[in-house]
Amino acid sequence: MHPISRRGLLRATAAAGALALPGLAPATAAAGTIPPHRWIGAGPFTHVYDPSTPGRRRYLNDHTLLKADGRWHVFGIVGDSAAPGRSPDSAAETAFAHASAPDPYGPWTGHADALTLDPGYHGEEHLWAPHVIEADGTYWMFYAAGGSTGAAINLATSTDLTTWTRLPSGPLFRGRAARDPMVTRIAGQWVIYYTEVSATDGRHLVCHRRSDDLVHWSEPGTAYADETTESTGVSVTESPFVLEQDGWYYLFIGPRVGYEGTDVLASRDPFRFTLDGYAGHVPGHAVEAVADGADRYASAAGWFGDGLYLAPLQWRATPPSWQSPDNPAVSLDVDGRLNVFALDAADRSMLRRVQLDPATDTWSDWERFGGPAGAVPTLARDTDGRLEVFSLAPGGVNLHHRAQRADGGWSDWEEFGGPAAAAPAVARNADGRLEVFALSPDGAVVARRRQTSPGGSAWDPWDAGFGGPAGAPPVVAANADGRLEVFVLAPGGAALSHRWQLAPNGAWSAWSAFGTAAGNAPRVGRDGSGRLTVAAVAPSGVGSFHRRQSVASGGWDAWQPLFGWSTAAPLLVPSADGRLEAFAPAPGGERLDHRWQLSPGGAWDPGEEFGEPGVTLTATPSGAADATGRVHLFAVTADGRIRTRVQARPSGGWLPWTAFGDRAVATLRSSAPAP
Structure with a gap:
């Protein structure tokens, strides 16, 4: 089975034909006496970091932010920008940019690339979607790679956020389209969320696995299954990110409402999300939620921007409004x-x-x-x-x-x-x-x-x-x-x-x-x-x-x-x-x-x-x-x-x-x- 590439999942397939799908389903009633979830949106995005160099315009894509020793760090896919309206070649995404700042809004200072492609390491073909956490004094970077035996989720570790060492034993696990890992702590265990494609019906999924040591992971479960399938040629379960707030879990996934959009689903169960839990939208690509004390931000980056963008994350008691199709x-x-x-x-x-x-x-x-x-x-x-x-x-x-x-x-x-x-x-x-x-x-x-x-x-x-x-x-x-x-x-x-x-x-x-x-x-x-x-x-x-x-x-x-x-x-x-x-x-x-x-x-x-x-x-x-x-x-x-x-x-x-x-x-x- 050949792995499904990011470029393959984001190719223009408008002429591929229509899907014979049923009409609208009846509305689902709210669940009993469970307190309502909050509705999530974002304020205006501010451009905070540009990874370009003199004479070379570059973008960031899937990325991760964390605070270490009082300083913020960002790691992300980096590549050369394409002409306006054209997408870059995702196969050329072979390095992770690294920058740091005293505050999420900057000023950001660029550093040497954190990791570069190593084809000799179990057939790495690309470097996508790093996610970095700290545990017991060690920094753990989970990222998506690939190879002839299927898409892979790999791991590298560091003690200083500068020098990274890949896990000698190779990928943590493989899948049909395993990409975009995100790791968090839930109920005393580590949980990894990632995007995948079902082997039985081709539906786009967000899968999860559990671990006690960040190295050995359980068999996968399905946290979210979208109605769209790989026959559409595009994925809508990219960049999953899960956070907990007041007993509710919120899953951010995209691209939704176009390339530069992320939907949010709410659930009381961190391992089961559905469209009935729609809880808002953030107008950015590859969005992550960033906590800085009591403040919450949404970060975003993608092919068609010039680096990292940041917006205040908003928590609302009422649903967001939609804009009119015409402005003006x-x-x-x-x-x-x-x-x-x-x-x-x-x-x-x-x-x-x-x-x-x-x-x-x-x-x-x-x-x-x-x-x-x-x-x-x-x-x-x-x-x-x-x-x-x-x-x-x-x-x-x-x-x-x-x-x-x-x-x-x-x-x-x-x-x-x-x-x-x-x-x-x-x-x-x-x-x-x-x-x-x-x-x-x-x-x-x-x-x-x-x-x-x-x-x-x-x-x-x-x-x-x-x-x-x-x-x-x-x-x-x-x-x-x-x-x-x-x-x-x-x-x-x-x-x-x-x-x-x-x-x-x-x-x-x-x-x-x-x-x-x-x-x-x-x-x-x-x-x-x-x-x-x-x-x-x-x-x-x-x-x-x-x-x-x-x-x-x-x-x-x-x-x-x-x-x-x-x-x-x-x-x-x-x-x-x-x-x-x-x-x-x-x-x-x-x-x-x-x-x-x-x-x-x-x-x-x-x-x-x-x-x-x-x-x-x-x-x-x-x-x-x-x-x-x-x-x-x-x-x-x-x-x-x-x-x-x-x-x-x-x-x-x-x-x-x-x-x-x-x-x-x-x-x-x-x-x-x-x-």
Whole structure:
């Protein structure tokens, strides 16, 4: 049996085909009287250490931090960075970097590599994922290697954190894909967690073994089994990390919600975790929890960064909110002018700019429109063109709503119900009534609410039985015949499901599998042929792919690749002639890819790089066409500034990128849990 490499598990396999997985399962009830777990998130990440050397840009990947003799040390995979949007060759990861600092935030001082590859040591092929602990005056480094007889977990020891000696007897144990070890103490024994692939059904696993001496380990047990399998070509149980807090155990695993994301599962049993215990998200790759006295931090590193990042680890009593798919949000209003909505970087108040003249593309200054808000709002238009705004209250307490009047003015804000986990998805029924779909804070329920009359101010009560559980907020689109169709990601990303109206304005079908594992909520666009296209990002973010209706309002073609590495599902926006334009940033945000249909509903051009040199984006851009038919694209940069690029003419080429105002806005990751 050949070992499964990290590169093999993170390769782009978007065209590999769909998985025939069941639809959404019913929600699971909370367990009896057990006190609730805490919800975990993270504050803003700070870049604290760059392992690059003059003329050589380098990254850190899986890493470990520990404090020894009053000084912090980091050990991690190190390698040469690839071009923006491209992944390095993991087979070239053959050394562990070492640096130290007086504080987790630095300043960090680089040292000589701690360990380098030794092919003569039982066939080592790479050095991955070091984890270092101290026990009885000795430092123990557990790491992943490989060889012709299977993936291996190896051990080296040191007394000074500088000179390391491998265990003479060879690997501690081998497995099909044994990688990313993490060791901790539980109930008087040492426990090692690591990622693995099941030999019976190919499912991605987190396995565990126990030991009394850190050298001799028990047979493996399964701590977590994901619904995805090795047939997807990507692993979603990487970098397991377990910590205990107030009687609960928390398992960090990834990549989730794209390459730069880590989910957290909670359990009372450290040897059994399930998706029912979802307990939050940290927007970083290979995340570890770091304790410094009473302070807890999340550390992160990966292929698309420049070293080590650190953020305060947050413990919450309530679930995190999800961000809107569009940041900023943009739509035409009743006067045919584009409106752009974003959140202020300082206080998260809602901001708005209005296109004063589409012909000259002049804009108003930023104005305060409401807030603070829990997410960028969702926008919808009534049949008469009036804009309606749906906003998430801070902390997901409930939804708020504000509607444009026929004269262009606005109603007051009103309570719209909740609580909710995100700004809702909204679409217009065939008869003109808006329908709203919202995810509950714990992800257990997708609820639905509808206008009682087209453009009216009255709404039906919430229908809390529409769907759920879900792993991300729902997405909705209108078919060419007016029937609405809703798409939902299953918990953990194991499948996409959809449900549609059986007739315009009518009853709904049952939930049905839509056919593939995915890393995040999809996006939907309708082209000039009337056909819907659904775009989704692959698990771990290794690629994005799309599926198109065979005929307008009809069945669906097979999944096809769309882009390579992507942070989330690509933006789909139609040009004036009905051809879809697609945009997707790569992890790290240094590259933005662009493709377009050659004809409405037709094949796709190979595409082009569309971003600005030296500019890093934080999320997928948003876009819409103005009254002249020209598409406007808006993107938020790492420093919180909005950049815009506009078509020179309808369905034509593009003008250069320019600044869109001087206001700093919140740098939110689209379709991801809030930081």
